Amino acid sequence: MSWDTELTALTTRIAGPLFTRPEPREAFADLVRALLADVPRKNSWQLADHIGHATAHRFEHLLDRAKWDVEILRDEVRSYVITHLGSDHGVLIADDTSAIKKGEMSVGVADQYCGLTGQVENCQVMPMITYASSAGHAFVNRRLYLPESWAGDAERRGRAGVPEHVAFRTKPQLVIDMLTEEIAAGTPFRYLCADSGYGRDPHLRAFCHERSLGYVLAVPVDLPLVAVRGGTEPVGHVLDRLLALGRAGIWERRSCGAGTKGMRVYDWTALAVAVAGQAPAPGHAHTLLIRRSVAAPTEVEFFLAHALAGTAVPELIDAAGMRWKIEENNEQGKDLLGLTSYQVRKWTPWHRHVTIAMLALAFLAVTRATLPADADEVIGEGKDRLLQEASPR
Structure with a gap:
């Protein structure tokens, strides 16, 4: 036709x-x-x-x-x-x-x-x-x-x-x-x-937890996470702590999809986290994705993923890349x-x-x-x- x-x-x-x-x-x-x-x-x-x-x-x-x-x-x-x-x-x-x-x-x-x-x-x-x-x-x-x-x-x-x-x-x-x-x-x-304007909202995240919905949401640097030694720490401190421990090799370069100017390639790292006051849905887990610009390494963005336990990190990175659509x-x-x-x-x-x-x-x-x-x-x-x-x- x-x-x-x-x-x-x-x-x-x-x-x-x-x-x-x-x-x-x-x-x-x-x-x-x-x-x-x-x-x-x-x-x-x-x-x-x-x-x-x-x-x-x-x-x-x-x-x-x-x-x-x-x-x-x-x-x-x-x-x-x-x-x-x-x-x-x-x-x-x-x-x-x-x-x-x-x-x-x-x-x-x-x-x-x-x-x-x-x-x-x-x-x-x-x-x-x-x-x-x-x-x-x-x-x-x-x-x-x-x-x-x-x-x-x-x-x-x-x-x-x-x-x-x-x-x-x-x-x-x-x-x-x-x-x-x-x-x-x-x-x-x-x-x-x-984006983080929505990812920062606890009610939107809670809605997804209650219905076992997956998400990959950009989040602000002050989102509170449960700290390793108790208490809470903001998302932004996680990367500072990793780098302070000398873990320079934490990054893996990956594409998160095609854009109008070619493939969107960034450095990524990921780790399991617990969000303060918000448990994931049964059978699900929270993962923090950290994305760093290749051209400007000081430009960093954080994503909170809520997915079935055991979900591969590349799948979460692919989802994060869909946001630009x-x-x-x-x-x-x-x-x-x-x-x-x-x-x-x-x-x-x-x-x-x-x-x-x-x-x-x-x-x-x-x-x-x-x-x-x-x-x-x-x-x-x-x-x-x-x-x-x-x-x-």
């Missing part, structure tokens, strides 16, 4: 039960196609112009006033990804992305830390979940972080259409909510991966598919736009997975060769 035929089949299958009227069904298919096209700015007006609509009204109606359940679409995106990319050795990766906005009307916007710039910005923060396997990777779940300043402001909530049942949740709590949904959906995964998805979503180029301000339109962009990304990931093994197209390197082949003409 051609790219165009595959896309038409996908949008037709999903749109059939999702919409009761033909107009939103057609607008949905057009919007997915337009998001995949080479449009410089992917707001509703430019997307409408590209697809041949006289105005943006059809897309605006689809995102705002049309009657359809965006959670059903989210479930369809997940099902599509798992059908084509799913594996018992897959991983779920949690991270948040940001959308810098002007003004204070966009739902959830506030002065808060922005991962795009590394500083406080007026932005929205979106915790996301990527599913990744050896076949490919794509988003399968999403949340919009609602700061406390929004969660407790009834007038603001009302203007933005925030449902009454939505309460303040921290970003790790939102990830727990999404993990709960993935477990209920039967999503096959071996590990949860995330969600960063690639964030980049692809923004640069190629307009993930954060929306002009919507309310709760429902935000979820609809982001979920439709997730479907477009999933389609690219599945398309990439069907290419020959020696294909050199890589989704995400700007408007790369895969997009050129896949763009509607």
Whole structure:
């Protein structure tokens, strides 16, 4: 089948039960196609112009006033990804992305830390979940972080259409909510991966312990571990102690997977640890992975792994390396598919736009997975060769 035929089949299958009227069904298919096209700015007006609509009204109606359940679409995106990319050795990766906005009307916007710039910005923060396997990777779940300043402001909530049942949740709590949904959906995964912003949260780790879920999470240097001679010590002291004992040969150079610039090679060491106040699940053990940059040996990162006892360290290193897949998805979503180029301000339109962009990304990931093994197209390197082949003409 051609790219165009595959896309038409996908949008037709999903749109059939999702919409009761033909107009939103057609607008949905057009919007997915337009998001995949080479449009410089992917707001509703430019997307409408590209697809041949006289105005943006059809897309605006689809995102705002049309009657359809965006959670059903989210479930369809997940099902599509798992059908084509799913594996018992897959991983779920949690991270948040940001959308810098002007003004204070966009739902959830506030002065808060922005991962795009590394500083406080007026932005929205979106915790996301990527599913990744050896076949490919794509988003399968999403949340919009609602700061406390929004969660407790009834007038603001009302203007933005925030449902009454939505309460303040921290970003790790939102990830727990999404993990709960993935477990209920039967999503096959071996590990949860995330950066230290999530790895430092004891409630997220406890959730995994209680359900015997594996994880490989980056953790901060002050995470408390049970010390060898009693008491506790921060993670950062473990490496200092090993080096003080003269164990210079503790490092082993290994790749943790391919990146956009080639294999990611680091020096690694690992040792069994006990986390203060948090026992692993029955039959599981905690392992501390320490990763050192080859080019800059003072650059060190720590990972806490929770896995079945006896799990080989190379498997944990491979899982740690999968964390970057969600960063690639964030980049692809923004640069190629307009993930954060929306002009919507309310709760429902935000979820609809982001979920439709997730479907477009999933389609690219599945398309990439069907290419020959020696294909050199890589989704995400700007408007790369895969997009050129896949763009509607």
